[in-house]
Amino acid sequence: YPGNDVELLLIRVRAASFKEKPIFLNNNPKNTYIRQGSGDYKCTEQQINTMIRDAAEESYDSKILDRYNLSDLNPDSISMYRDLIKKNNPEHPFILMEQEEFLIKIGAMRRNRITGSLNCTLGGLLVFGFHSAIKEYLPHYHVEYIHKDSFNINGKFKDRIVYDGTWGEDNLLTFFFTVQEKLFLTLNDSSTILDDGTTRAGISKLKIAIREAFLNSIIHNDFLNNIGIKITRYPHYIEFYNGGSLRISKNDFFTGGHSEPRNHCIQEMFRLINICE
Numbered sequence: 578y579p580g581n582d583v584e585l586l587l588i589r590v591r592a593a594s595f596k597e598k599p600i601f602l603n604n605n606p607k608n609t610y611i612r613q614g615s616g617d618y619k620c621t622e623q624q625i626n627t628m629i630r631d632a633a634e635e636s637y638d639s640k641i642l643d644r645y646n647l648s649d650l651n652p653d654s655i656s657m658y659r660d661l662i663k664k665n666n667p668e669h670p671f672i673l674m675e676q677e678e679f680l681i682k683i684g685a686m687r688r689n690r691i692t693g694s695l696n697c698t699l700g701g702l703l704v705f706g707f708h709s710a711i712k713e714y715l716p717h718y719h720v721e722y723i724h725k726d727s728f729n730i731n732g733k734f735k736d737r738i739v740y741d742g743t744w745g746e747d748n749l750l751t752f753f754f755t756v757q758e759k760l761f762l763t764l765n766d767s768s769t770i771l772d773d774g775t776t777r778a779g780i781s782k783l784k785i786a787i788r789e790a791f792l793n794s795i796i797h798n799d800f801l802n803n804i805g806i807k808i809t810r811y812p813h814y815i816e817f818y819n820g821g822s823l824r825i826s827k828n829d830f831f832t833g834g835h836s837e838p839r840n841h842c843i844q845e846m847f848r849l850i851n852i853c854e
Contacts, residue, residue: 638700650706700842798820
């Protein structure tokens with residue numbers, strides 16, 4: 578105020594990294610709060626569990642699923658994946674491996690060092706699994722694509738991809754390539770894409786951006802929540818919607834050059850077929 582001296586005490590509190598969360602009161606994880614706008618709000622049990630999973634040293638999608646084995650993985654998806662590796666690198670050493678050894682090498686299966694059994698990882702089940710097996714482990718698993726004529730929420734759609742048994746299993750590999758092709762067909766773009774449908778060379782920047790956004794919606798998704806992945810093609814833009822918040826600050830996100838994907842195992846499997854870096 579005019580004529581009055583005012584002293585302000587400014588305390589800067591840095592945001593905790595995902596590796597430090599949850600931070601709670603009185604040694605009780607249930608007393609975890611989150612800052613939203615100008616207020617502090619008590620976290621839900623789901624939010625707390627997500628923080629605990631994110632802080633773990635090992636990526637959650639590398640978890641061994643004790644009762645899931647090769648019979649839970651779709652052989653057509655595995656064959657498709659092996660063909661993609663061969664197209665990208667005909668001399669790749671993984672090509673000549675037997676099925677189980679191959680799946681171990683790419684992180685889709687792991688051997689339990691206590692029991693000796695060979696089981697799927699969560700990432701392997703998500704990328705290659707049968708619909709029934711994925712839903713048995715993750716009842717809320719859901720992936721969907723909608724092509725809308727208008728911005729009307731309740732308006733009609735031109736095309737829709739949701740599991741109905743007509744386009745294959747809705748694992749992440751089949752979903753990604755099925756929807757990517759449909760998205761590319763909606764573009765008014767005269768550029769060409771190589772025959773394998775994966776190589777970056779010669780693809781327009783728009784197609785690269787769509788692929789990156791699509792893949793990010795997969796590798797950053799928290800598959801243990803009930804939101805899933807939904808891709809919506811509106812007349813003038815594409816919306817990529819998934820469950821799970823960013824594990825880095827917004828500043829780091831927009832600056833670029835720093836990434837902390839939630840699903841390292843899935844990311845590595847897509848990297849091997851030249852979809853991500």
